[in-house]
Amino acid sequence: MKYELVSGLETHVELSTNTKIFCGCTTDFGGEQNTHCCPICIGLPGTLPKLNQKVVDYAIMAGLATNCEISHISKMDRKNYCYPDLPKAYQISQFDMPLCKNGYIELSNGRRIGITRIHIEEDAGKLVHQRGNTYVDYNRGGVPLIEIVSEPDIRSIDEAREYVEKLQMIMRYIGVSDCKMQEGSLRCDVNISLRPVGSTEFGTRTEIKNMNSFTYMTKAMEYEVSRQAELLDEGKEVTQETLRYIVEENRTESMRGKEDANDYRYFREPDLVTIEVSQEKIDRFKALLPELPDAKFARYVNELGIPEADAGLLVKYRKVAEYFEKASQGVANPKVVANCIIGQIFRRVENETEKEAFDIALSPEYLRDLVLLLDSGKIKMNLLKSTLEKMLDEGKPAADFIKEEDMGGVDADTLKQLCTDAIANNPNAVADYLGGKEKALKSLLGFVMKNSRGRADAVEAEKLLIEMVNASK
Amino acid sequence: MVTREDVLQMARLSKLYIKEEELDALTKDMDKIIAFAETISAAQCEQTNFDNINNLSNVLREDVVVPSYDREEILKNAESQDEGYFLVKRRS
Known part of the structure; x- marks a missing residue:
């Protein structure tokens, strides 16, 4: 291939806390729509969010397990965008002071995939588009997430897959998430660009949103890589855009036009105070890691x-x-x-x-x-x-x-007797074996094992049977 | 200087519809608002640590489940609802 893939991943992992990030509603998956909600997580005016201690703890553990530095001071920010899955019209996330940064995961080929940052944020609600309307369920709204942002260090689809598998394994080991892709508790946005082999500059990238299975992630990446390669072959340019993968048609399509280009107008969340993490706490968590x-x-x-x-x-x-x-x-x-x-x-x-x-x-x-x-x-x-x-x-x-x-197996004499019996009772198998059908030995061996009630050593018995059958020629 | 394009962009991000004849007046107003907010830039604050302006940190809650509200309560103020869902006009 004359192009090299350059890819980075944003992985969202739902934390397995009991309650949401800013209120005491349950995070259980699969409840009746809008039954895990309260005025805080449906964003009613006048409510105040309060940060769940466990979310901070789990994010610190995730950071330590992926070789990150843990920030002694971090804060929450508002990420503004208008869409019905966010009742407040902003998501409470972290912008310039994430809880964890500068980590890495090592792949089996020895390459390290850098982790730029891990930050905590709230999940959005779920939208069901039907009959010309959008049905909104806020049960998932406010469920705690960590977003793990990798460096553009990934160079092949296999590496991307292994990176996500490793993240999944690590998060499960430390018990911060069940990482079930089919339930959406682990999902990835994949950034993809190509460049001529040997080049050190980055090409224009596209981002495929919300990959929630390894199979689809692989297929979507394969599709997008060949789409971009075709454009470049024809001397055309790749447009920087956000894509969604259409499973049924195995292709990607643009999600938003230029006029809706991301403009999140981040600013500090004034309803939440600074998060301080002491060195003592970091050391304590490090010691607790399995x-x-x-x-x-x-x-x-x-x-x-x-x-x-x-x-x-x-x-x-x-x-x-x-x-x-x-x-x-x-x-x-x-x-x-x-x-x-x-x-x-x-x-x-x-x-x-x-x-x-x-x-x-x-x-x-x-x-x-x-x-x-x-x-x-x-x-x-x-x-x-x-x-x-x-x-x-x-x-x-x-x-x-x-x-x-x-117990204790069978002695040599008994084994010899068993083999003699086996040969005497299975003339057809003996003839087949001598005729070149090696598999025929299995029925002789089966006879020995059965009649020794499983006590005979199968390896020894087989050796002896071959010897005796050949000698009987 | 706030431009008409800035105002249009803000309106788009906020999903607001603005009539052409309102645009000049809004642009002027927005300019005044920004100018007023700019006052704060004059403050001498190089020495101030903005990491923690309210001197409060780690106001946290325990991870203990509190019963959620009845769905009826949750949906009470919804303009439109169906089968326990909030209902909004289709957006792709």
């Missing part, structure tokens, strides 16, 4: 010997990571626990929401006890696997499924 996904990933790979791909799957969801850590306590090889989770438990929690909640019947302590049986040589891997399935079905400990006499 181990973040990048650090966890490095520890799993370097100290626990988990392969990178598996470590990535384990750290993606905090609850999965916590489960893994509890289940690996005192276990000789944490990789076995990782395999149990990824290979078997994940099959029962397929979608993202289920993995995020990771609400499974089996306690991590029971899984650990099962793996400890393997460590002590009392059971073999295949018995561990089949027992785990039963444990997952019923949420009961291993002892409920493995009898004492099943």
